[in-house]
Amino acid sequence: MNHVIVTDIARADSNAIAELGELGVATVHEAMGRCGLVGPSVRPVQHGARLAGSAVTVQCWPGDNLMIHAAVEQCEPGDVLVVTTVSPSLDGSFGELFATALQRRGVRGIITSGGVRDVAELREMGFHAWAGAQNAQGTVKATGGSVNVPIVVGGAQIDAGDVIVADDDGVVCVPRAQLARVLESSRARVAREVxxxxxxxxxxxxxxxxxxxxxxxxxxxxxxxxxxxxxxx
Incomplete structure (x- = not known):
């Protein structure tokens, strides 16, 4: 596929997303049939945070954050930015300035296979991040990529508009088309646990x-x- 920025993506019902966030990663993962986890390579940089939102996906070149700049424009309130690179890279492509811009647009957080920096500032401003590394190494803005195309982060394929749930246990992706089924299964699991x-x-x-x-x-x-x-x- 050529480098593209897909606009006007479909998003799931906000009430259903919020309920999944309250249920948490472990419950949702089990209710899905023990699938959808990004995996332990992407970890929270804060403690006690949880979020759920619609994925805005970003595919970048290693060591280059140009497409994160392009993705900001596509974000809406309640979204979660999900970033990966075409080959492994742990450079610190995301920091406090990006978080400021995204927080202004109502974005709930970032999930990235790469690195984040300005971690103290991210924690202080309450912008939640799950990342492959905490790394001060900077990046350039020189290479095209894509926004809102299917990507793979860790062990999960993530499409734009899928529901991301993240907490201290990690990150899970719920395909938007499966949201109703997963929500019903998650409720049943919680009832059994009670x-x-x-x-x-x-x-x-x-x-x-x-x-x-x-x-x-x-x-x-x-x-x-x-x-x-x-x-x-």
Whole structure:
């Protein structure tokens, strides 16, 4: 594909996005069938933050942040900027000035396979970031890329308008077309966890609550007293 900037992308319902954000990454990931995670290569640069929003995707050249400048214009309130490069690069392509411009447009944060810098300033201004590195190495503005095209960040393919959920556990992408199904599955998972939590608080063992004892037996797992093991040595 030639270098393009795709405009007027479709976005998911804002109320559904907000609810996914409250449910959190682990719940949404499990509800999706244990898929959609960006993975541990992209980590939060702050603690206790969580967000959910529509992805504005950016594909840059390594060591070059020109297309992040171009992407700012395409951002709307509630969006999340998602950035990657055509080959691996951990240069600090994003910092406080970008965050200032994006925060003014109502953008909720950035997810990037690359590096961010001005980390203290980002934390102070409450602009949340998940990144592959914290790196002061600067970049140039010299090479074309694309905005709002399909990209891959870590283990997830992300299309423009997909829903990004991020918190201390990492980042997960929910395809926009699957939002209703994932939301329903996530609610059901939370309801099951409420029941399980109440049982555990009463002292019920997870083995029994989840009916796992027959599985242990099926797998040939047996219980042996420590004294029996000692005698067998």
């Amino acid at each position: 029941v399980a939590r109440a049982a555990y608080e009463q002292g019920v063992l997870s083995l029994d609550h989840n009916g796992l004892r027959p599985l242990l037996a099926e797998l040939g797992v047996t219980y042996v007293a420590q004294q029996e093991i000692s005698r067998g040595r």
